[in-house]
Amino acid sequence: MxxxxxxxxxxxxxxxxxxxxxxxxxxxxxxxxxxxxxxxxxxxxxxxxxxxxxxxxxxxxxxxxxxxxxxxxxxxxxxxxxxxxxxxxxxxxxxxxxxxxxxxxxxxxxxxxxxxxxxxxPAPQEVRQALIDLQNLVAEPSEQNLRGVVLEDKGRAIGVHTRRAEDPAGAFAWLEEPVARIAQQHGLVLEPGRNVIELRGSSIxxxxxxxxxxxxxxxxxxxxxxxxxxxxxxxxxxxxxxxxxxxxxxxxxxxxxxxxxxxxxxxxxxxxxxxxxxxxxxxxxxxxxxx
Structure with a gap:
């Protein structure tokens, strides 16, 4: 049903x-x-x-x-x-x-x-390193308008929020691949949600x-x-x-x-x-x- x-x-x-x-x-x-x-x-x-x-x-x-x-x-x-x-x-x-x-x-x-x-x-160092990469990602010019995308630093995790973007769904879809690549590079767990992609330092x-x-x-x-x-x-x-x-x-x-x-x-x-x-x-x- x-x-x-x-x-x-x-x-x-x-x-x-x-x-x-x-x-x-x-x-x-x-x-x-x-x-x-x-x-x-x-x-x-x-x-x-x-x-x-x-x-x-x-x-x-x-x-x-x-x-x-x-x-x-x-x-x-x-x-x-x-x-x-x-x-x-x-x-x-x-x-x-x-x-x-x-x-x-x-x-x-x-x-x-x-x-x-x-x-x-303690917060894992990998999360700190991924945060720098994410900051660079959302700051760089791209074919997708990322204005309004917000990074939420949670210490052991980072939330990439698109709810405040001018095109929330478009920004989310465009970010999925590069954010997943950053997560993989740093050995982090990827967790999608409601207009947010979260990178976590633990699989818990x-x-x-x-x-x-x-x-x-x-x-x-x-x-x-x-x-x-x-x-x-x-x-x-x-x-x-x-x-x-x-x-x-x-x-x-x-x-x-x-x-x-x-x-x-x-x-x-x-x-x-x-x-x-x-x-x-x-x-x-x-x-x-x-x-």
Whole structure:
């Protein structure tokens, strides 16, 4: 079945698999053994032209925090650095997020809000070298107008953003080959996304991040909320663990026309960040009634 947000009420959500239909009930039966994970950009925070200006939607932050007191564990798994996610999300000391675990750079960086323990490995030199090549690439004259293309230095990764370019799709298509060549030259991992191509110094995925969280918290139910290609590995790992009978997995997708492939992994399909907020509110209401 081909899924799209056209099938979802505006600002709402829709279960599209049996797991999606049973998700809230499954969580309500074992709230203390539920791990609720989310991506940052495009899921809790609406996509914006300038990635340095992304902010968690106030409604998303409020209900995510409310769920922090209703489920066993909250986690954010993002491609951003921990420091940037903490800053943009206003996560330090946020109500309901006192026990939040934040995995940055797909899990290379970790922050535990309860203990304030922070793990940030050194950035690989290969990423520094690739950044110079990318700066030269976007600065050089070319047959494609690259005006507005932005490089985001994430320390262990670099994002090449085309959303602010005069021709975002054309710039993205033109950049794919030379950016892939630079990644190969420096032994970096290439990760395409929504108007962004990311070069990473590690092959670790959000699926590995899910494994880290499952091993630590031993949940019976795991929910992952995401929207982009980088979340596919997390969705796939949750489905594998669920199929193996190790836990009940639920994939909640903030659907978009930019990444229709991601919608195909949904158990619950949402109309962007608004839909994710609506689903979390429904979950919070159900859990509140159980108490």
């Amino acid at each position: 081909i899924l799209s947000t056209a099938q979802v009420p505006a600002g709402g959500w829709k279960p599209v698999t049996p797991a999606g239909e049973q998700a809230i009930t499954a969580i309500a039966e074992q709230p203390d053994r539920t791990l609720l994970c989310s991506d940052f950009d495009g899921t809790l925070a609406p996509i914006v032209d300038d990635p340095t200006q992304a902010r968690i939607d106030p409604g998303a932050k409020a209900v995510f925090g409310e769920l922090g007191g209703l489920v066993g564990q909250l986690a954010i798994v993002t491609g951003r650095e921990v420091a940037m996610a903490r800053q943009l999300g206003g996560l330090d000391g946020a109500s309901g997020l006192e026990r939040l675990v934040l995995l940055g750079q797909y899990g290379q960086e970790q922050w535990d809000a309860a203990t304030d323990e922070l793990v940030v490995p 995925t959000k699926g590995d991040g899910i494994d880290t969280l499952v091993e630590r918290f031993r949940p019976s139910v795991v929910v992952m909320m995401g929207d982009d290609l980088g979340d596919l590995a997390a969705f796939a790992r949750i489905k594998e663990l669920s199929a193996a009978g190790r836990l009940t997995g639920v994939c909640v997708v903030a659907g978009s026309d930019e990444q229709p492939l991601v919608a195909e992994q949904a158990d619950v399909l949402c109309d962007g960040t608004e839909g994710v907020v609506a689903w979390m509110r429904a979950l919070a209401e159900a859990l509140g009634q159980e108490r």
